[in-house]
Amino acid sequence: MKAAIVTIGDEILIGQIVDTNSAFIAKALDDIGFQIVEMISISDTEKAISETMNRYQNQVDLVVMTGGLGPTKDDVTKKTFCSYFNDVLISDSEVLKHVTALIEDFYKRKITQMNIDQALVPSKATVLFNKVGTAPGMLMKHEQTFFVSLPGVPYEMKYLVSEVLIPYLEQSFEPSYNIHQTLITHGVGESLLAERIADWENDLPSYVHLAYLPSPRMVKLRLSISGKDKVFLEDAIREQVEKLLPLIKDCLIGLNENETIFKVVSDLLKENNLTIACAESCTGGQIAKLLNEIPGASAYFQGGVVAYATQSKIDVLGVSENTINKNSVVSEQVALEMALGAKRLFKSDLAIATTGNAGPSKGDSDVEVGTVCLALVSKFGEKTFTFNFGQPREKVIDSAVNKAFEIIREEIIKNNS
């Protein structure tokens, strides 16, 4: 079961937007056993679209295309899709009814010819009904390949993939499985980790694939296996994980495929009925955002303050001016007072604070570029830390955010086990 994913639009090719649709579709297809052989972004011209359809015709079982289904002239996917199959466009009465209702009832204006034309679909296509927008998805089987065309607006695409396309594909293809097991490690670099597990890696059977995914402070190890016999696949992965675990016990933070240290911390907070707040300077809201975006965040996340300006640290968080003058605004003492301020303001069990200079140039403080101070306060005590995360800016911020979550995790585990 091979698949290709095609995104259509010059805005992608000139770098005006990042294509996030492909990853969403890939994940959904991988989950039901497809092997994605290529993802490609192409221009919104009839030539590029039909050449790409041709290239994948009979080479893969499924081609999922997104984009180019809008009502305006620059969107040529529907026309090209239709002529590729030598079909004609007809108006779908269900779609027309839906578009009319959406425009007239929700947007409260009269329907126009462009809106009416959105209900046109190739006569032989299976319509993938789009409840959350005006452009329907379309599916056509041609020789050995299913071709699917979906709108590019992310929330419309997501709805159609999850609610309409995946259930359809599950009925149309024999079950197949991709099993991935990701092991997330923090604090040990990629090459050191590789040397540590070299013997195990050399003994891996050829049908188990290992990948290293490094990012600041973290390496994900992903074991993958594909096939039809789910029990065999799961056993094969489990056997390898059991051998690997003792080798990485000290730096392992989680085992769930989509686990992150953010999710781990979120789960620990929930399990232990702890609440948290944050006070951020150099991480500028990233910690709050990460604490906040996990479903169920309201159970533990009390809130956060982004105290960007030095004056805000004094006014909002109650950091003493004297502490700043004596120690510099980037100091463990200031981080500590920020954390205490957040804990007091939000009445939380824990509070984490960051203050640093992410660079590229020196800011309000004259500490070295890359320096970050962190503080964690809780009923178990107060802790402060100083690190230098080097450069560039992006790496400093990522490292500081990750380190903050490592600190929170260790504190909760140490005091609750």
Add this chain to the structure above:
Amino acid sequence: MKAAIVTIGDEILIGQIVDTNSAFIAKALDDIGFQIVEMISISDTEKAISETMNRYQNQVDLVVMTGGLGPTKDDVTKKTFCSYFNDVLISDSEVLKHVTALIEDFYKRKITQMNIDQALVPSKATVLFNKVGTAPGMLMKHEQTFFVSLPGVPYEMKYLVSEVLIPYLEQSFEPSYNIHQTLITHGVGESLLAERIADWENDLPSYVHLAYLPSPRMVKLRLSISGKDKVFLEDAIREQVEKLLPLIKDCLIGLNENETIFKVVSDLLKENNLTIACAESCTGGQIAKLLNEIPGASAYFQGGVVAYATQSKIDVLGVSENTINKNSVVSEQVALEMALGAKRLFKSDLAIATTGNAGPSKGDSDVEVGTVCLALVSKFGEKTFTFNFGQPREKVIDSAVNKAFEIIREEIIKNNS
């Protein structure tokens, strides 16, 4: 000058990560006149890499590949790259010196064989020296095509593209130009906008390409033109922009290629010496993040509170319990008290607040899903608003954030012109 961008890694094909490298490279190449014909993501196997190199050989002038250059076994790009050109790997003494220094001085540990091997490069390659990491970039010209291989770690790739590759390409290729002019409109839907400008669009010369890029509350119109004669290209675009402007005057918010309503608001705040703070509930830190991430934010952004829990609205922002009980936590009155609280806490000139129910289910309030209340307070007065942005959740949050910036923009323009 045609180019293709190739990203290598199964983590992309299974949807484990979103490929953001391609957009960065595309933008950089587009800026110096390249036409990106395709972006493709492929598996990290020798077969997929060499087939893809073959496919683009002599079809494009430049192929930029990222990923698969790490020290571990799953990274096969360097080996494949080298054997594609029938070359051999040799150790580069400059790179080895740099890797040794980085490991021994910065990470304070002994260098290993894996680190030493990172200094291997094909003997005929031009080395793109990587100051911010251990894996060097490589460049080889083969027949009509330049092939470039870069590490996939985003900040390393960005450094190499901006500081090393682009200057090299500017010297190696004759100057060519892609001129884009983006006009950003807010508040008028795509099909209504298209009908309004239909006559102008029909009269566009064939060498000027128009694209519509819709997202919640916003449509970007992008005019593009490519060629060698910069003066002609710029004149042709300017002529069309001048004809288009009067047709969209009421909904236009900006003309800079990379302008966003966030950048527009940031500029307005700076020009008028105004400071701002925010208090967010349903937008969960998005407004703070957007205010914060524009360079120079410290000139106007005083800080923000993410008051997720109802109790935090009371404790931190000083919203009265009585107001919440009388009006519901999602109400204009609560939004107003949140904004007043943020303005007082951060001593800012303006403060914006959001409270709403983004769905999918009803939360602390029983207002309809999709309802968002906003408030803006400033020395010019207090304003409150209620909207229903429908569903799904993502669209509600995007719409609320955009609407918040529209409100700030209008308020500043009205009172400072």
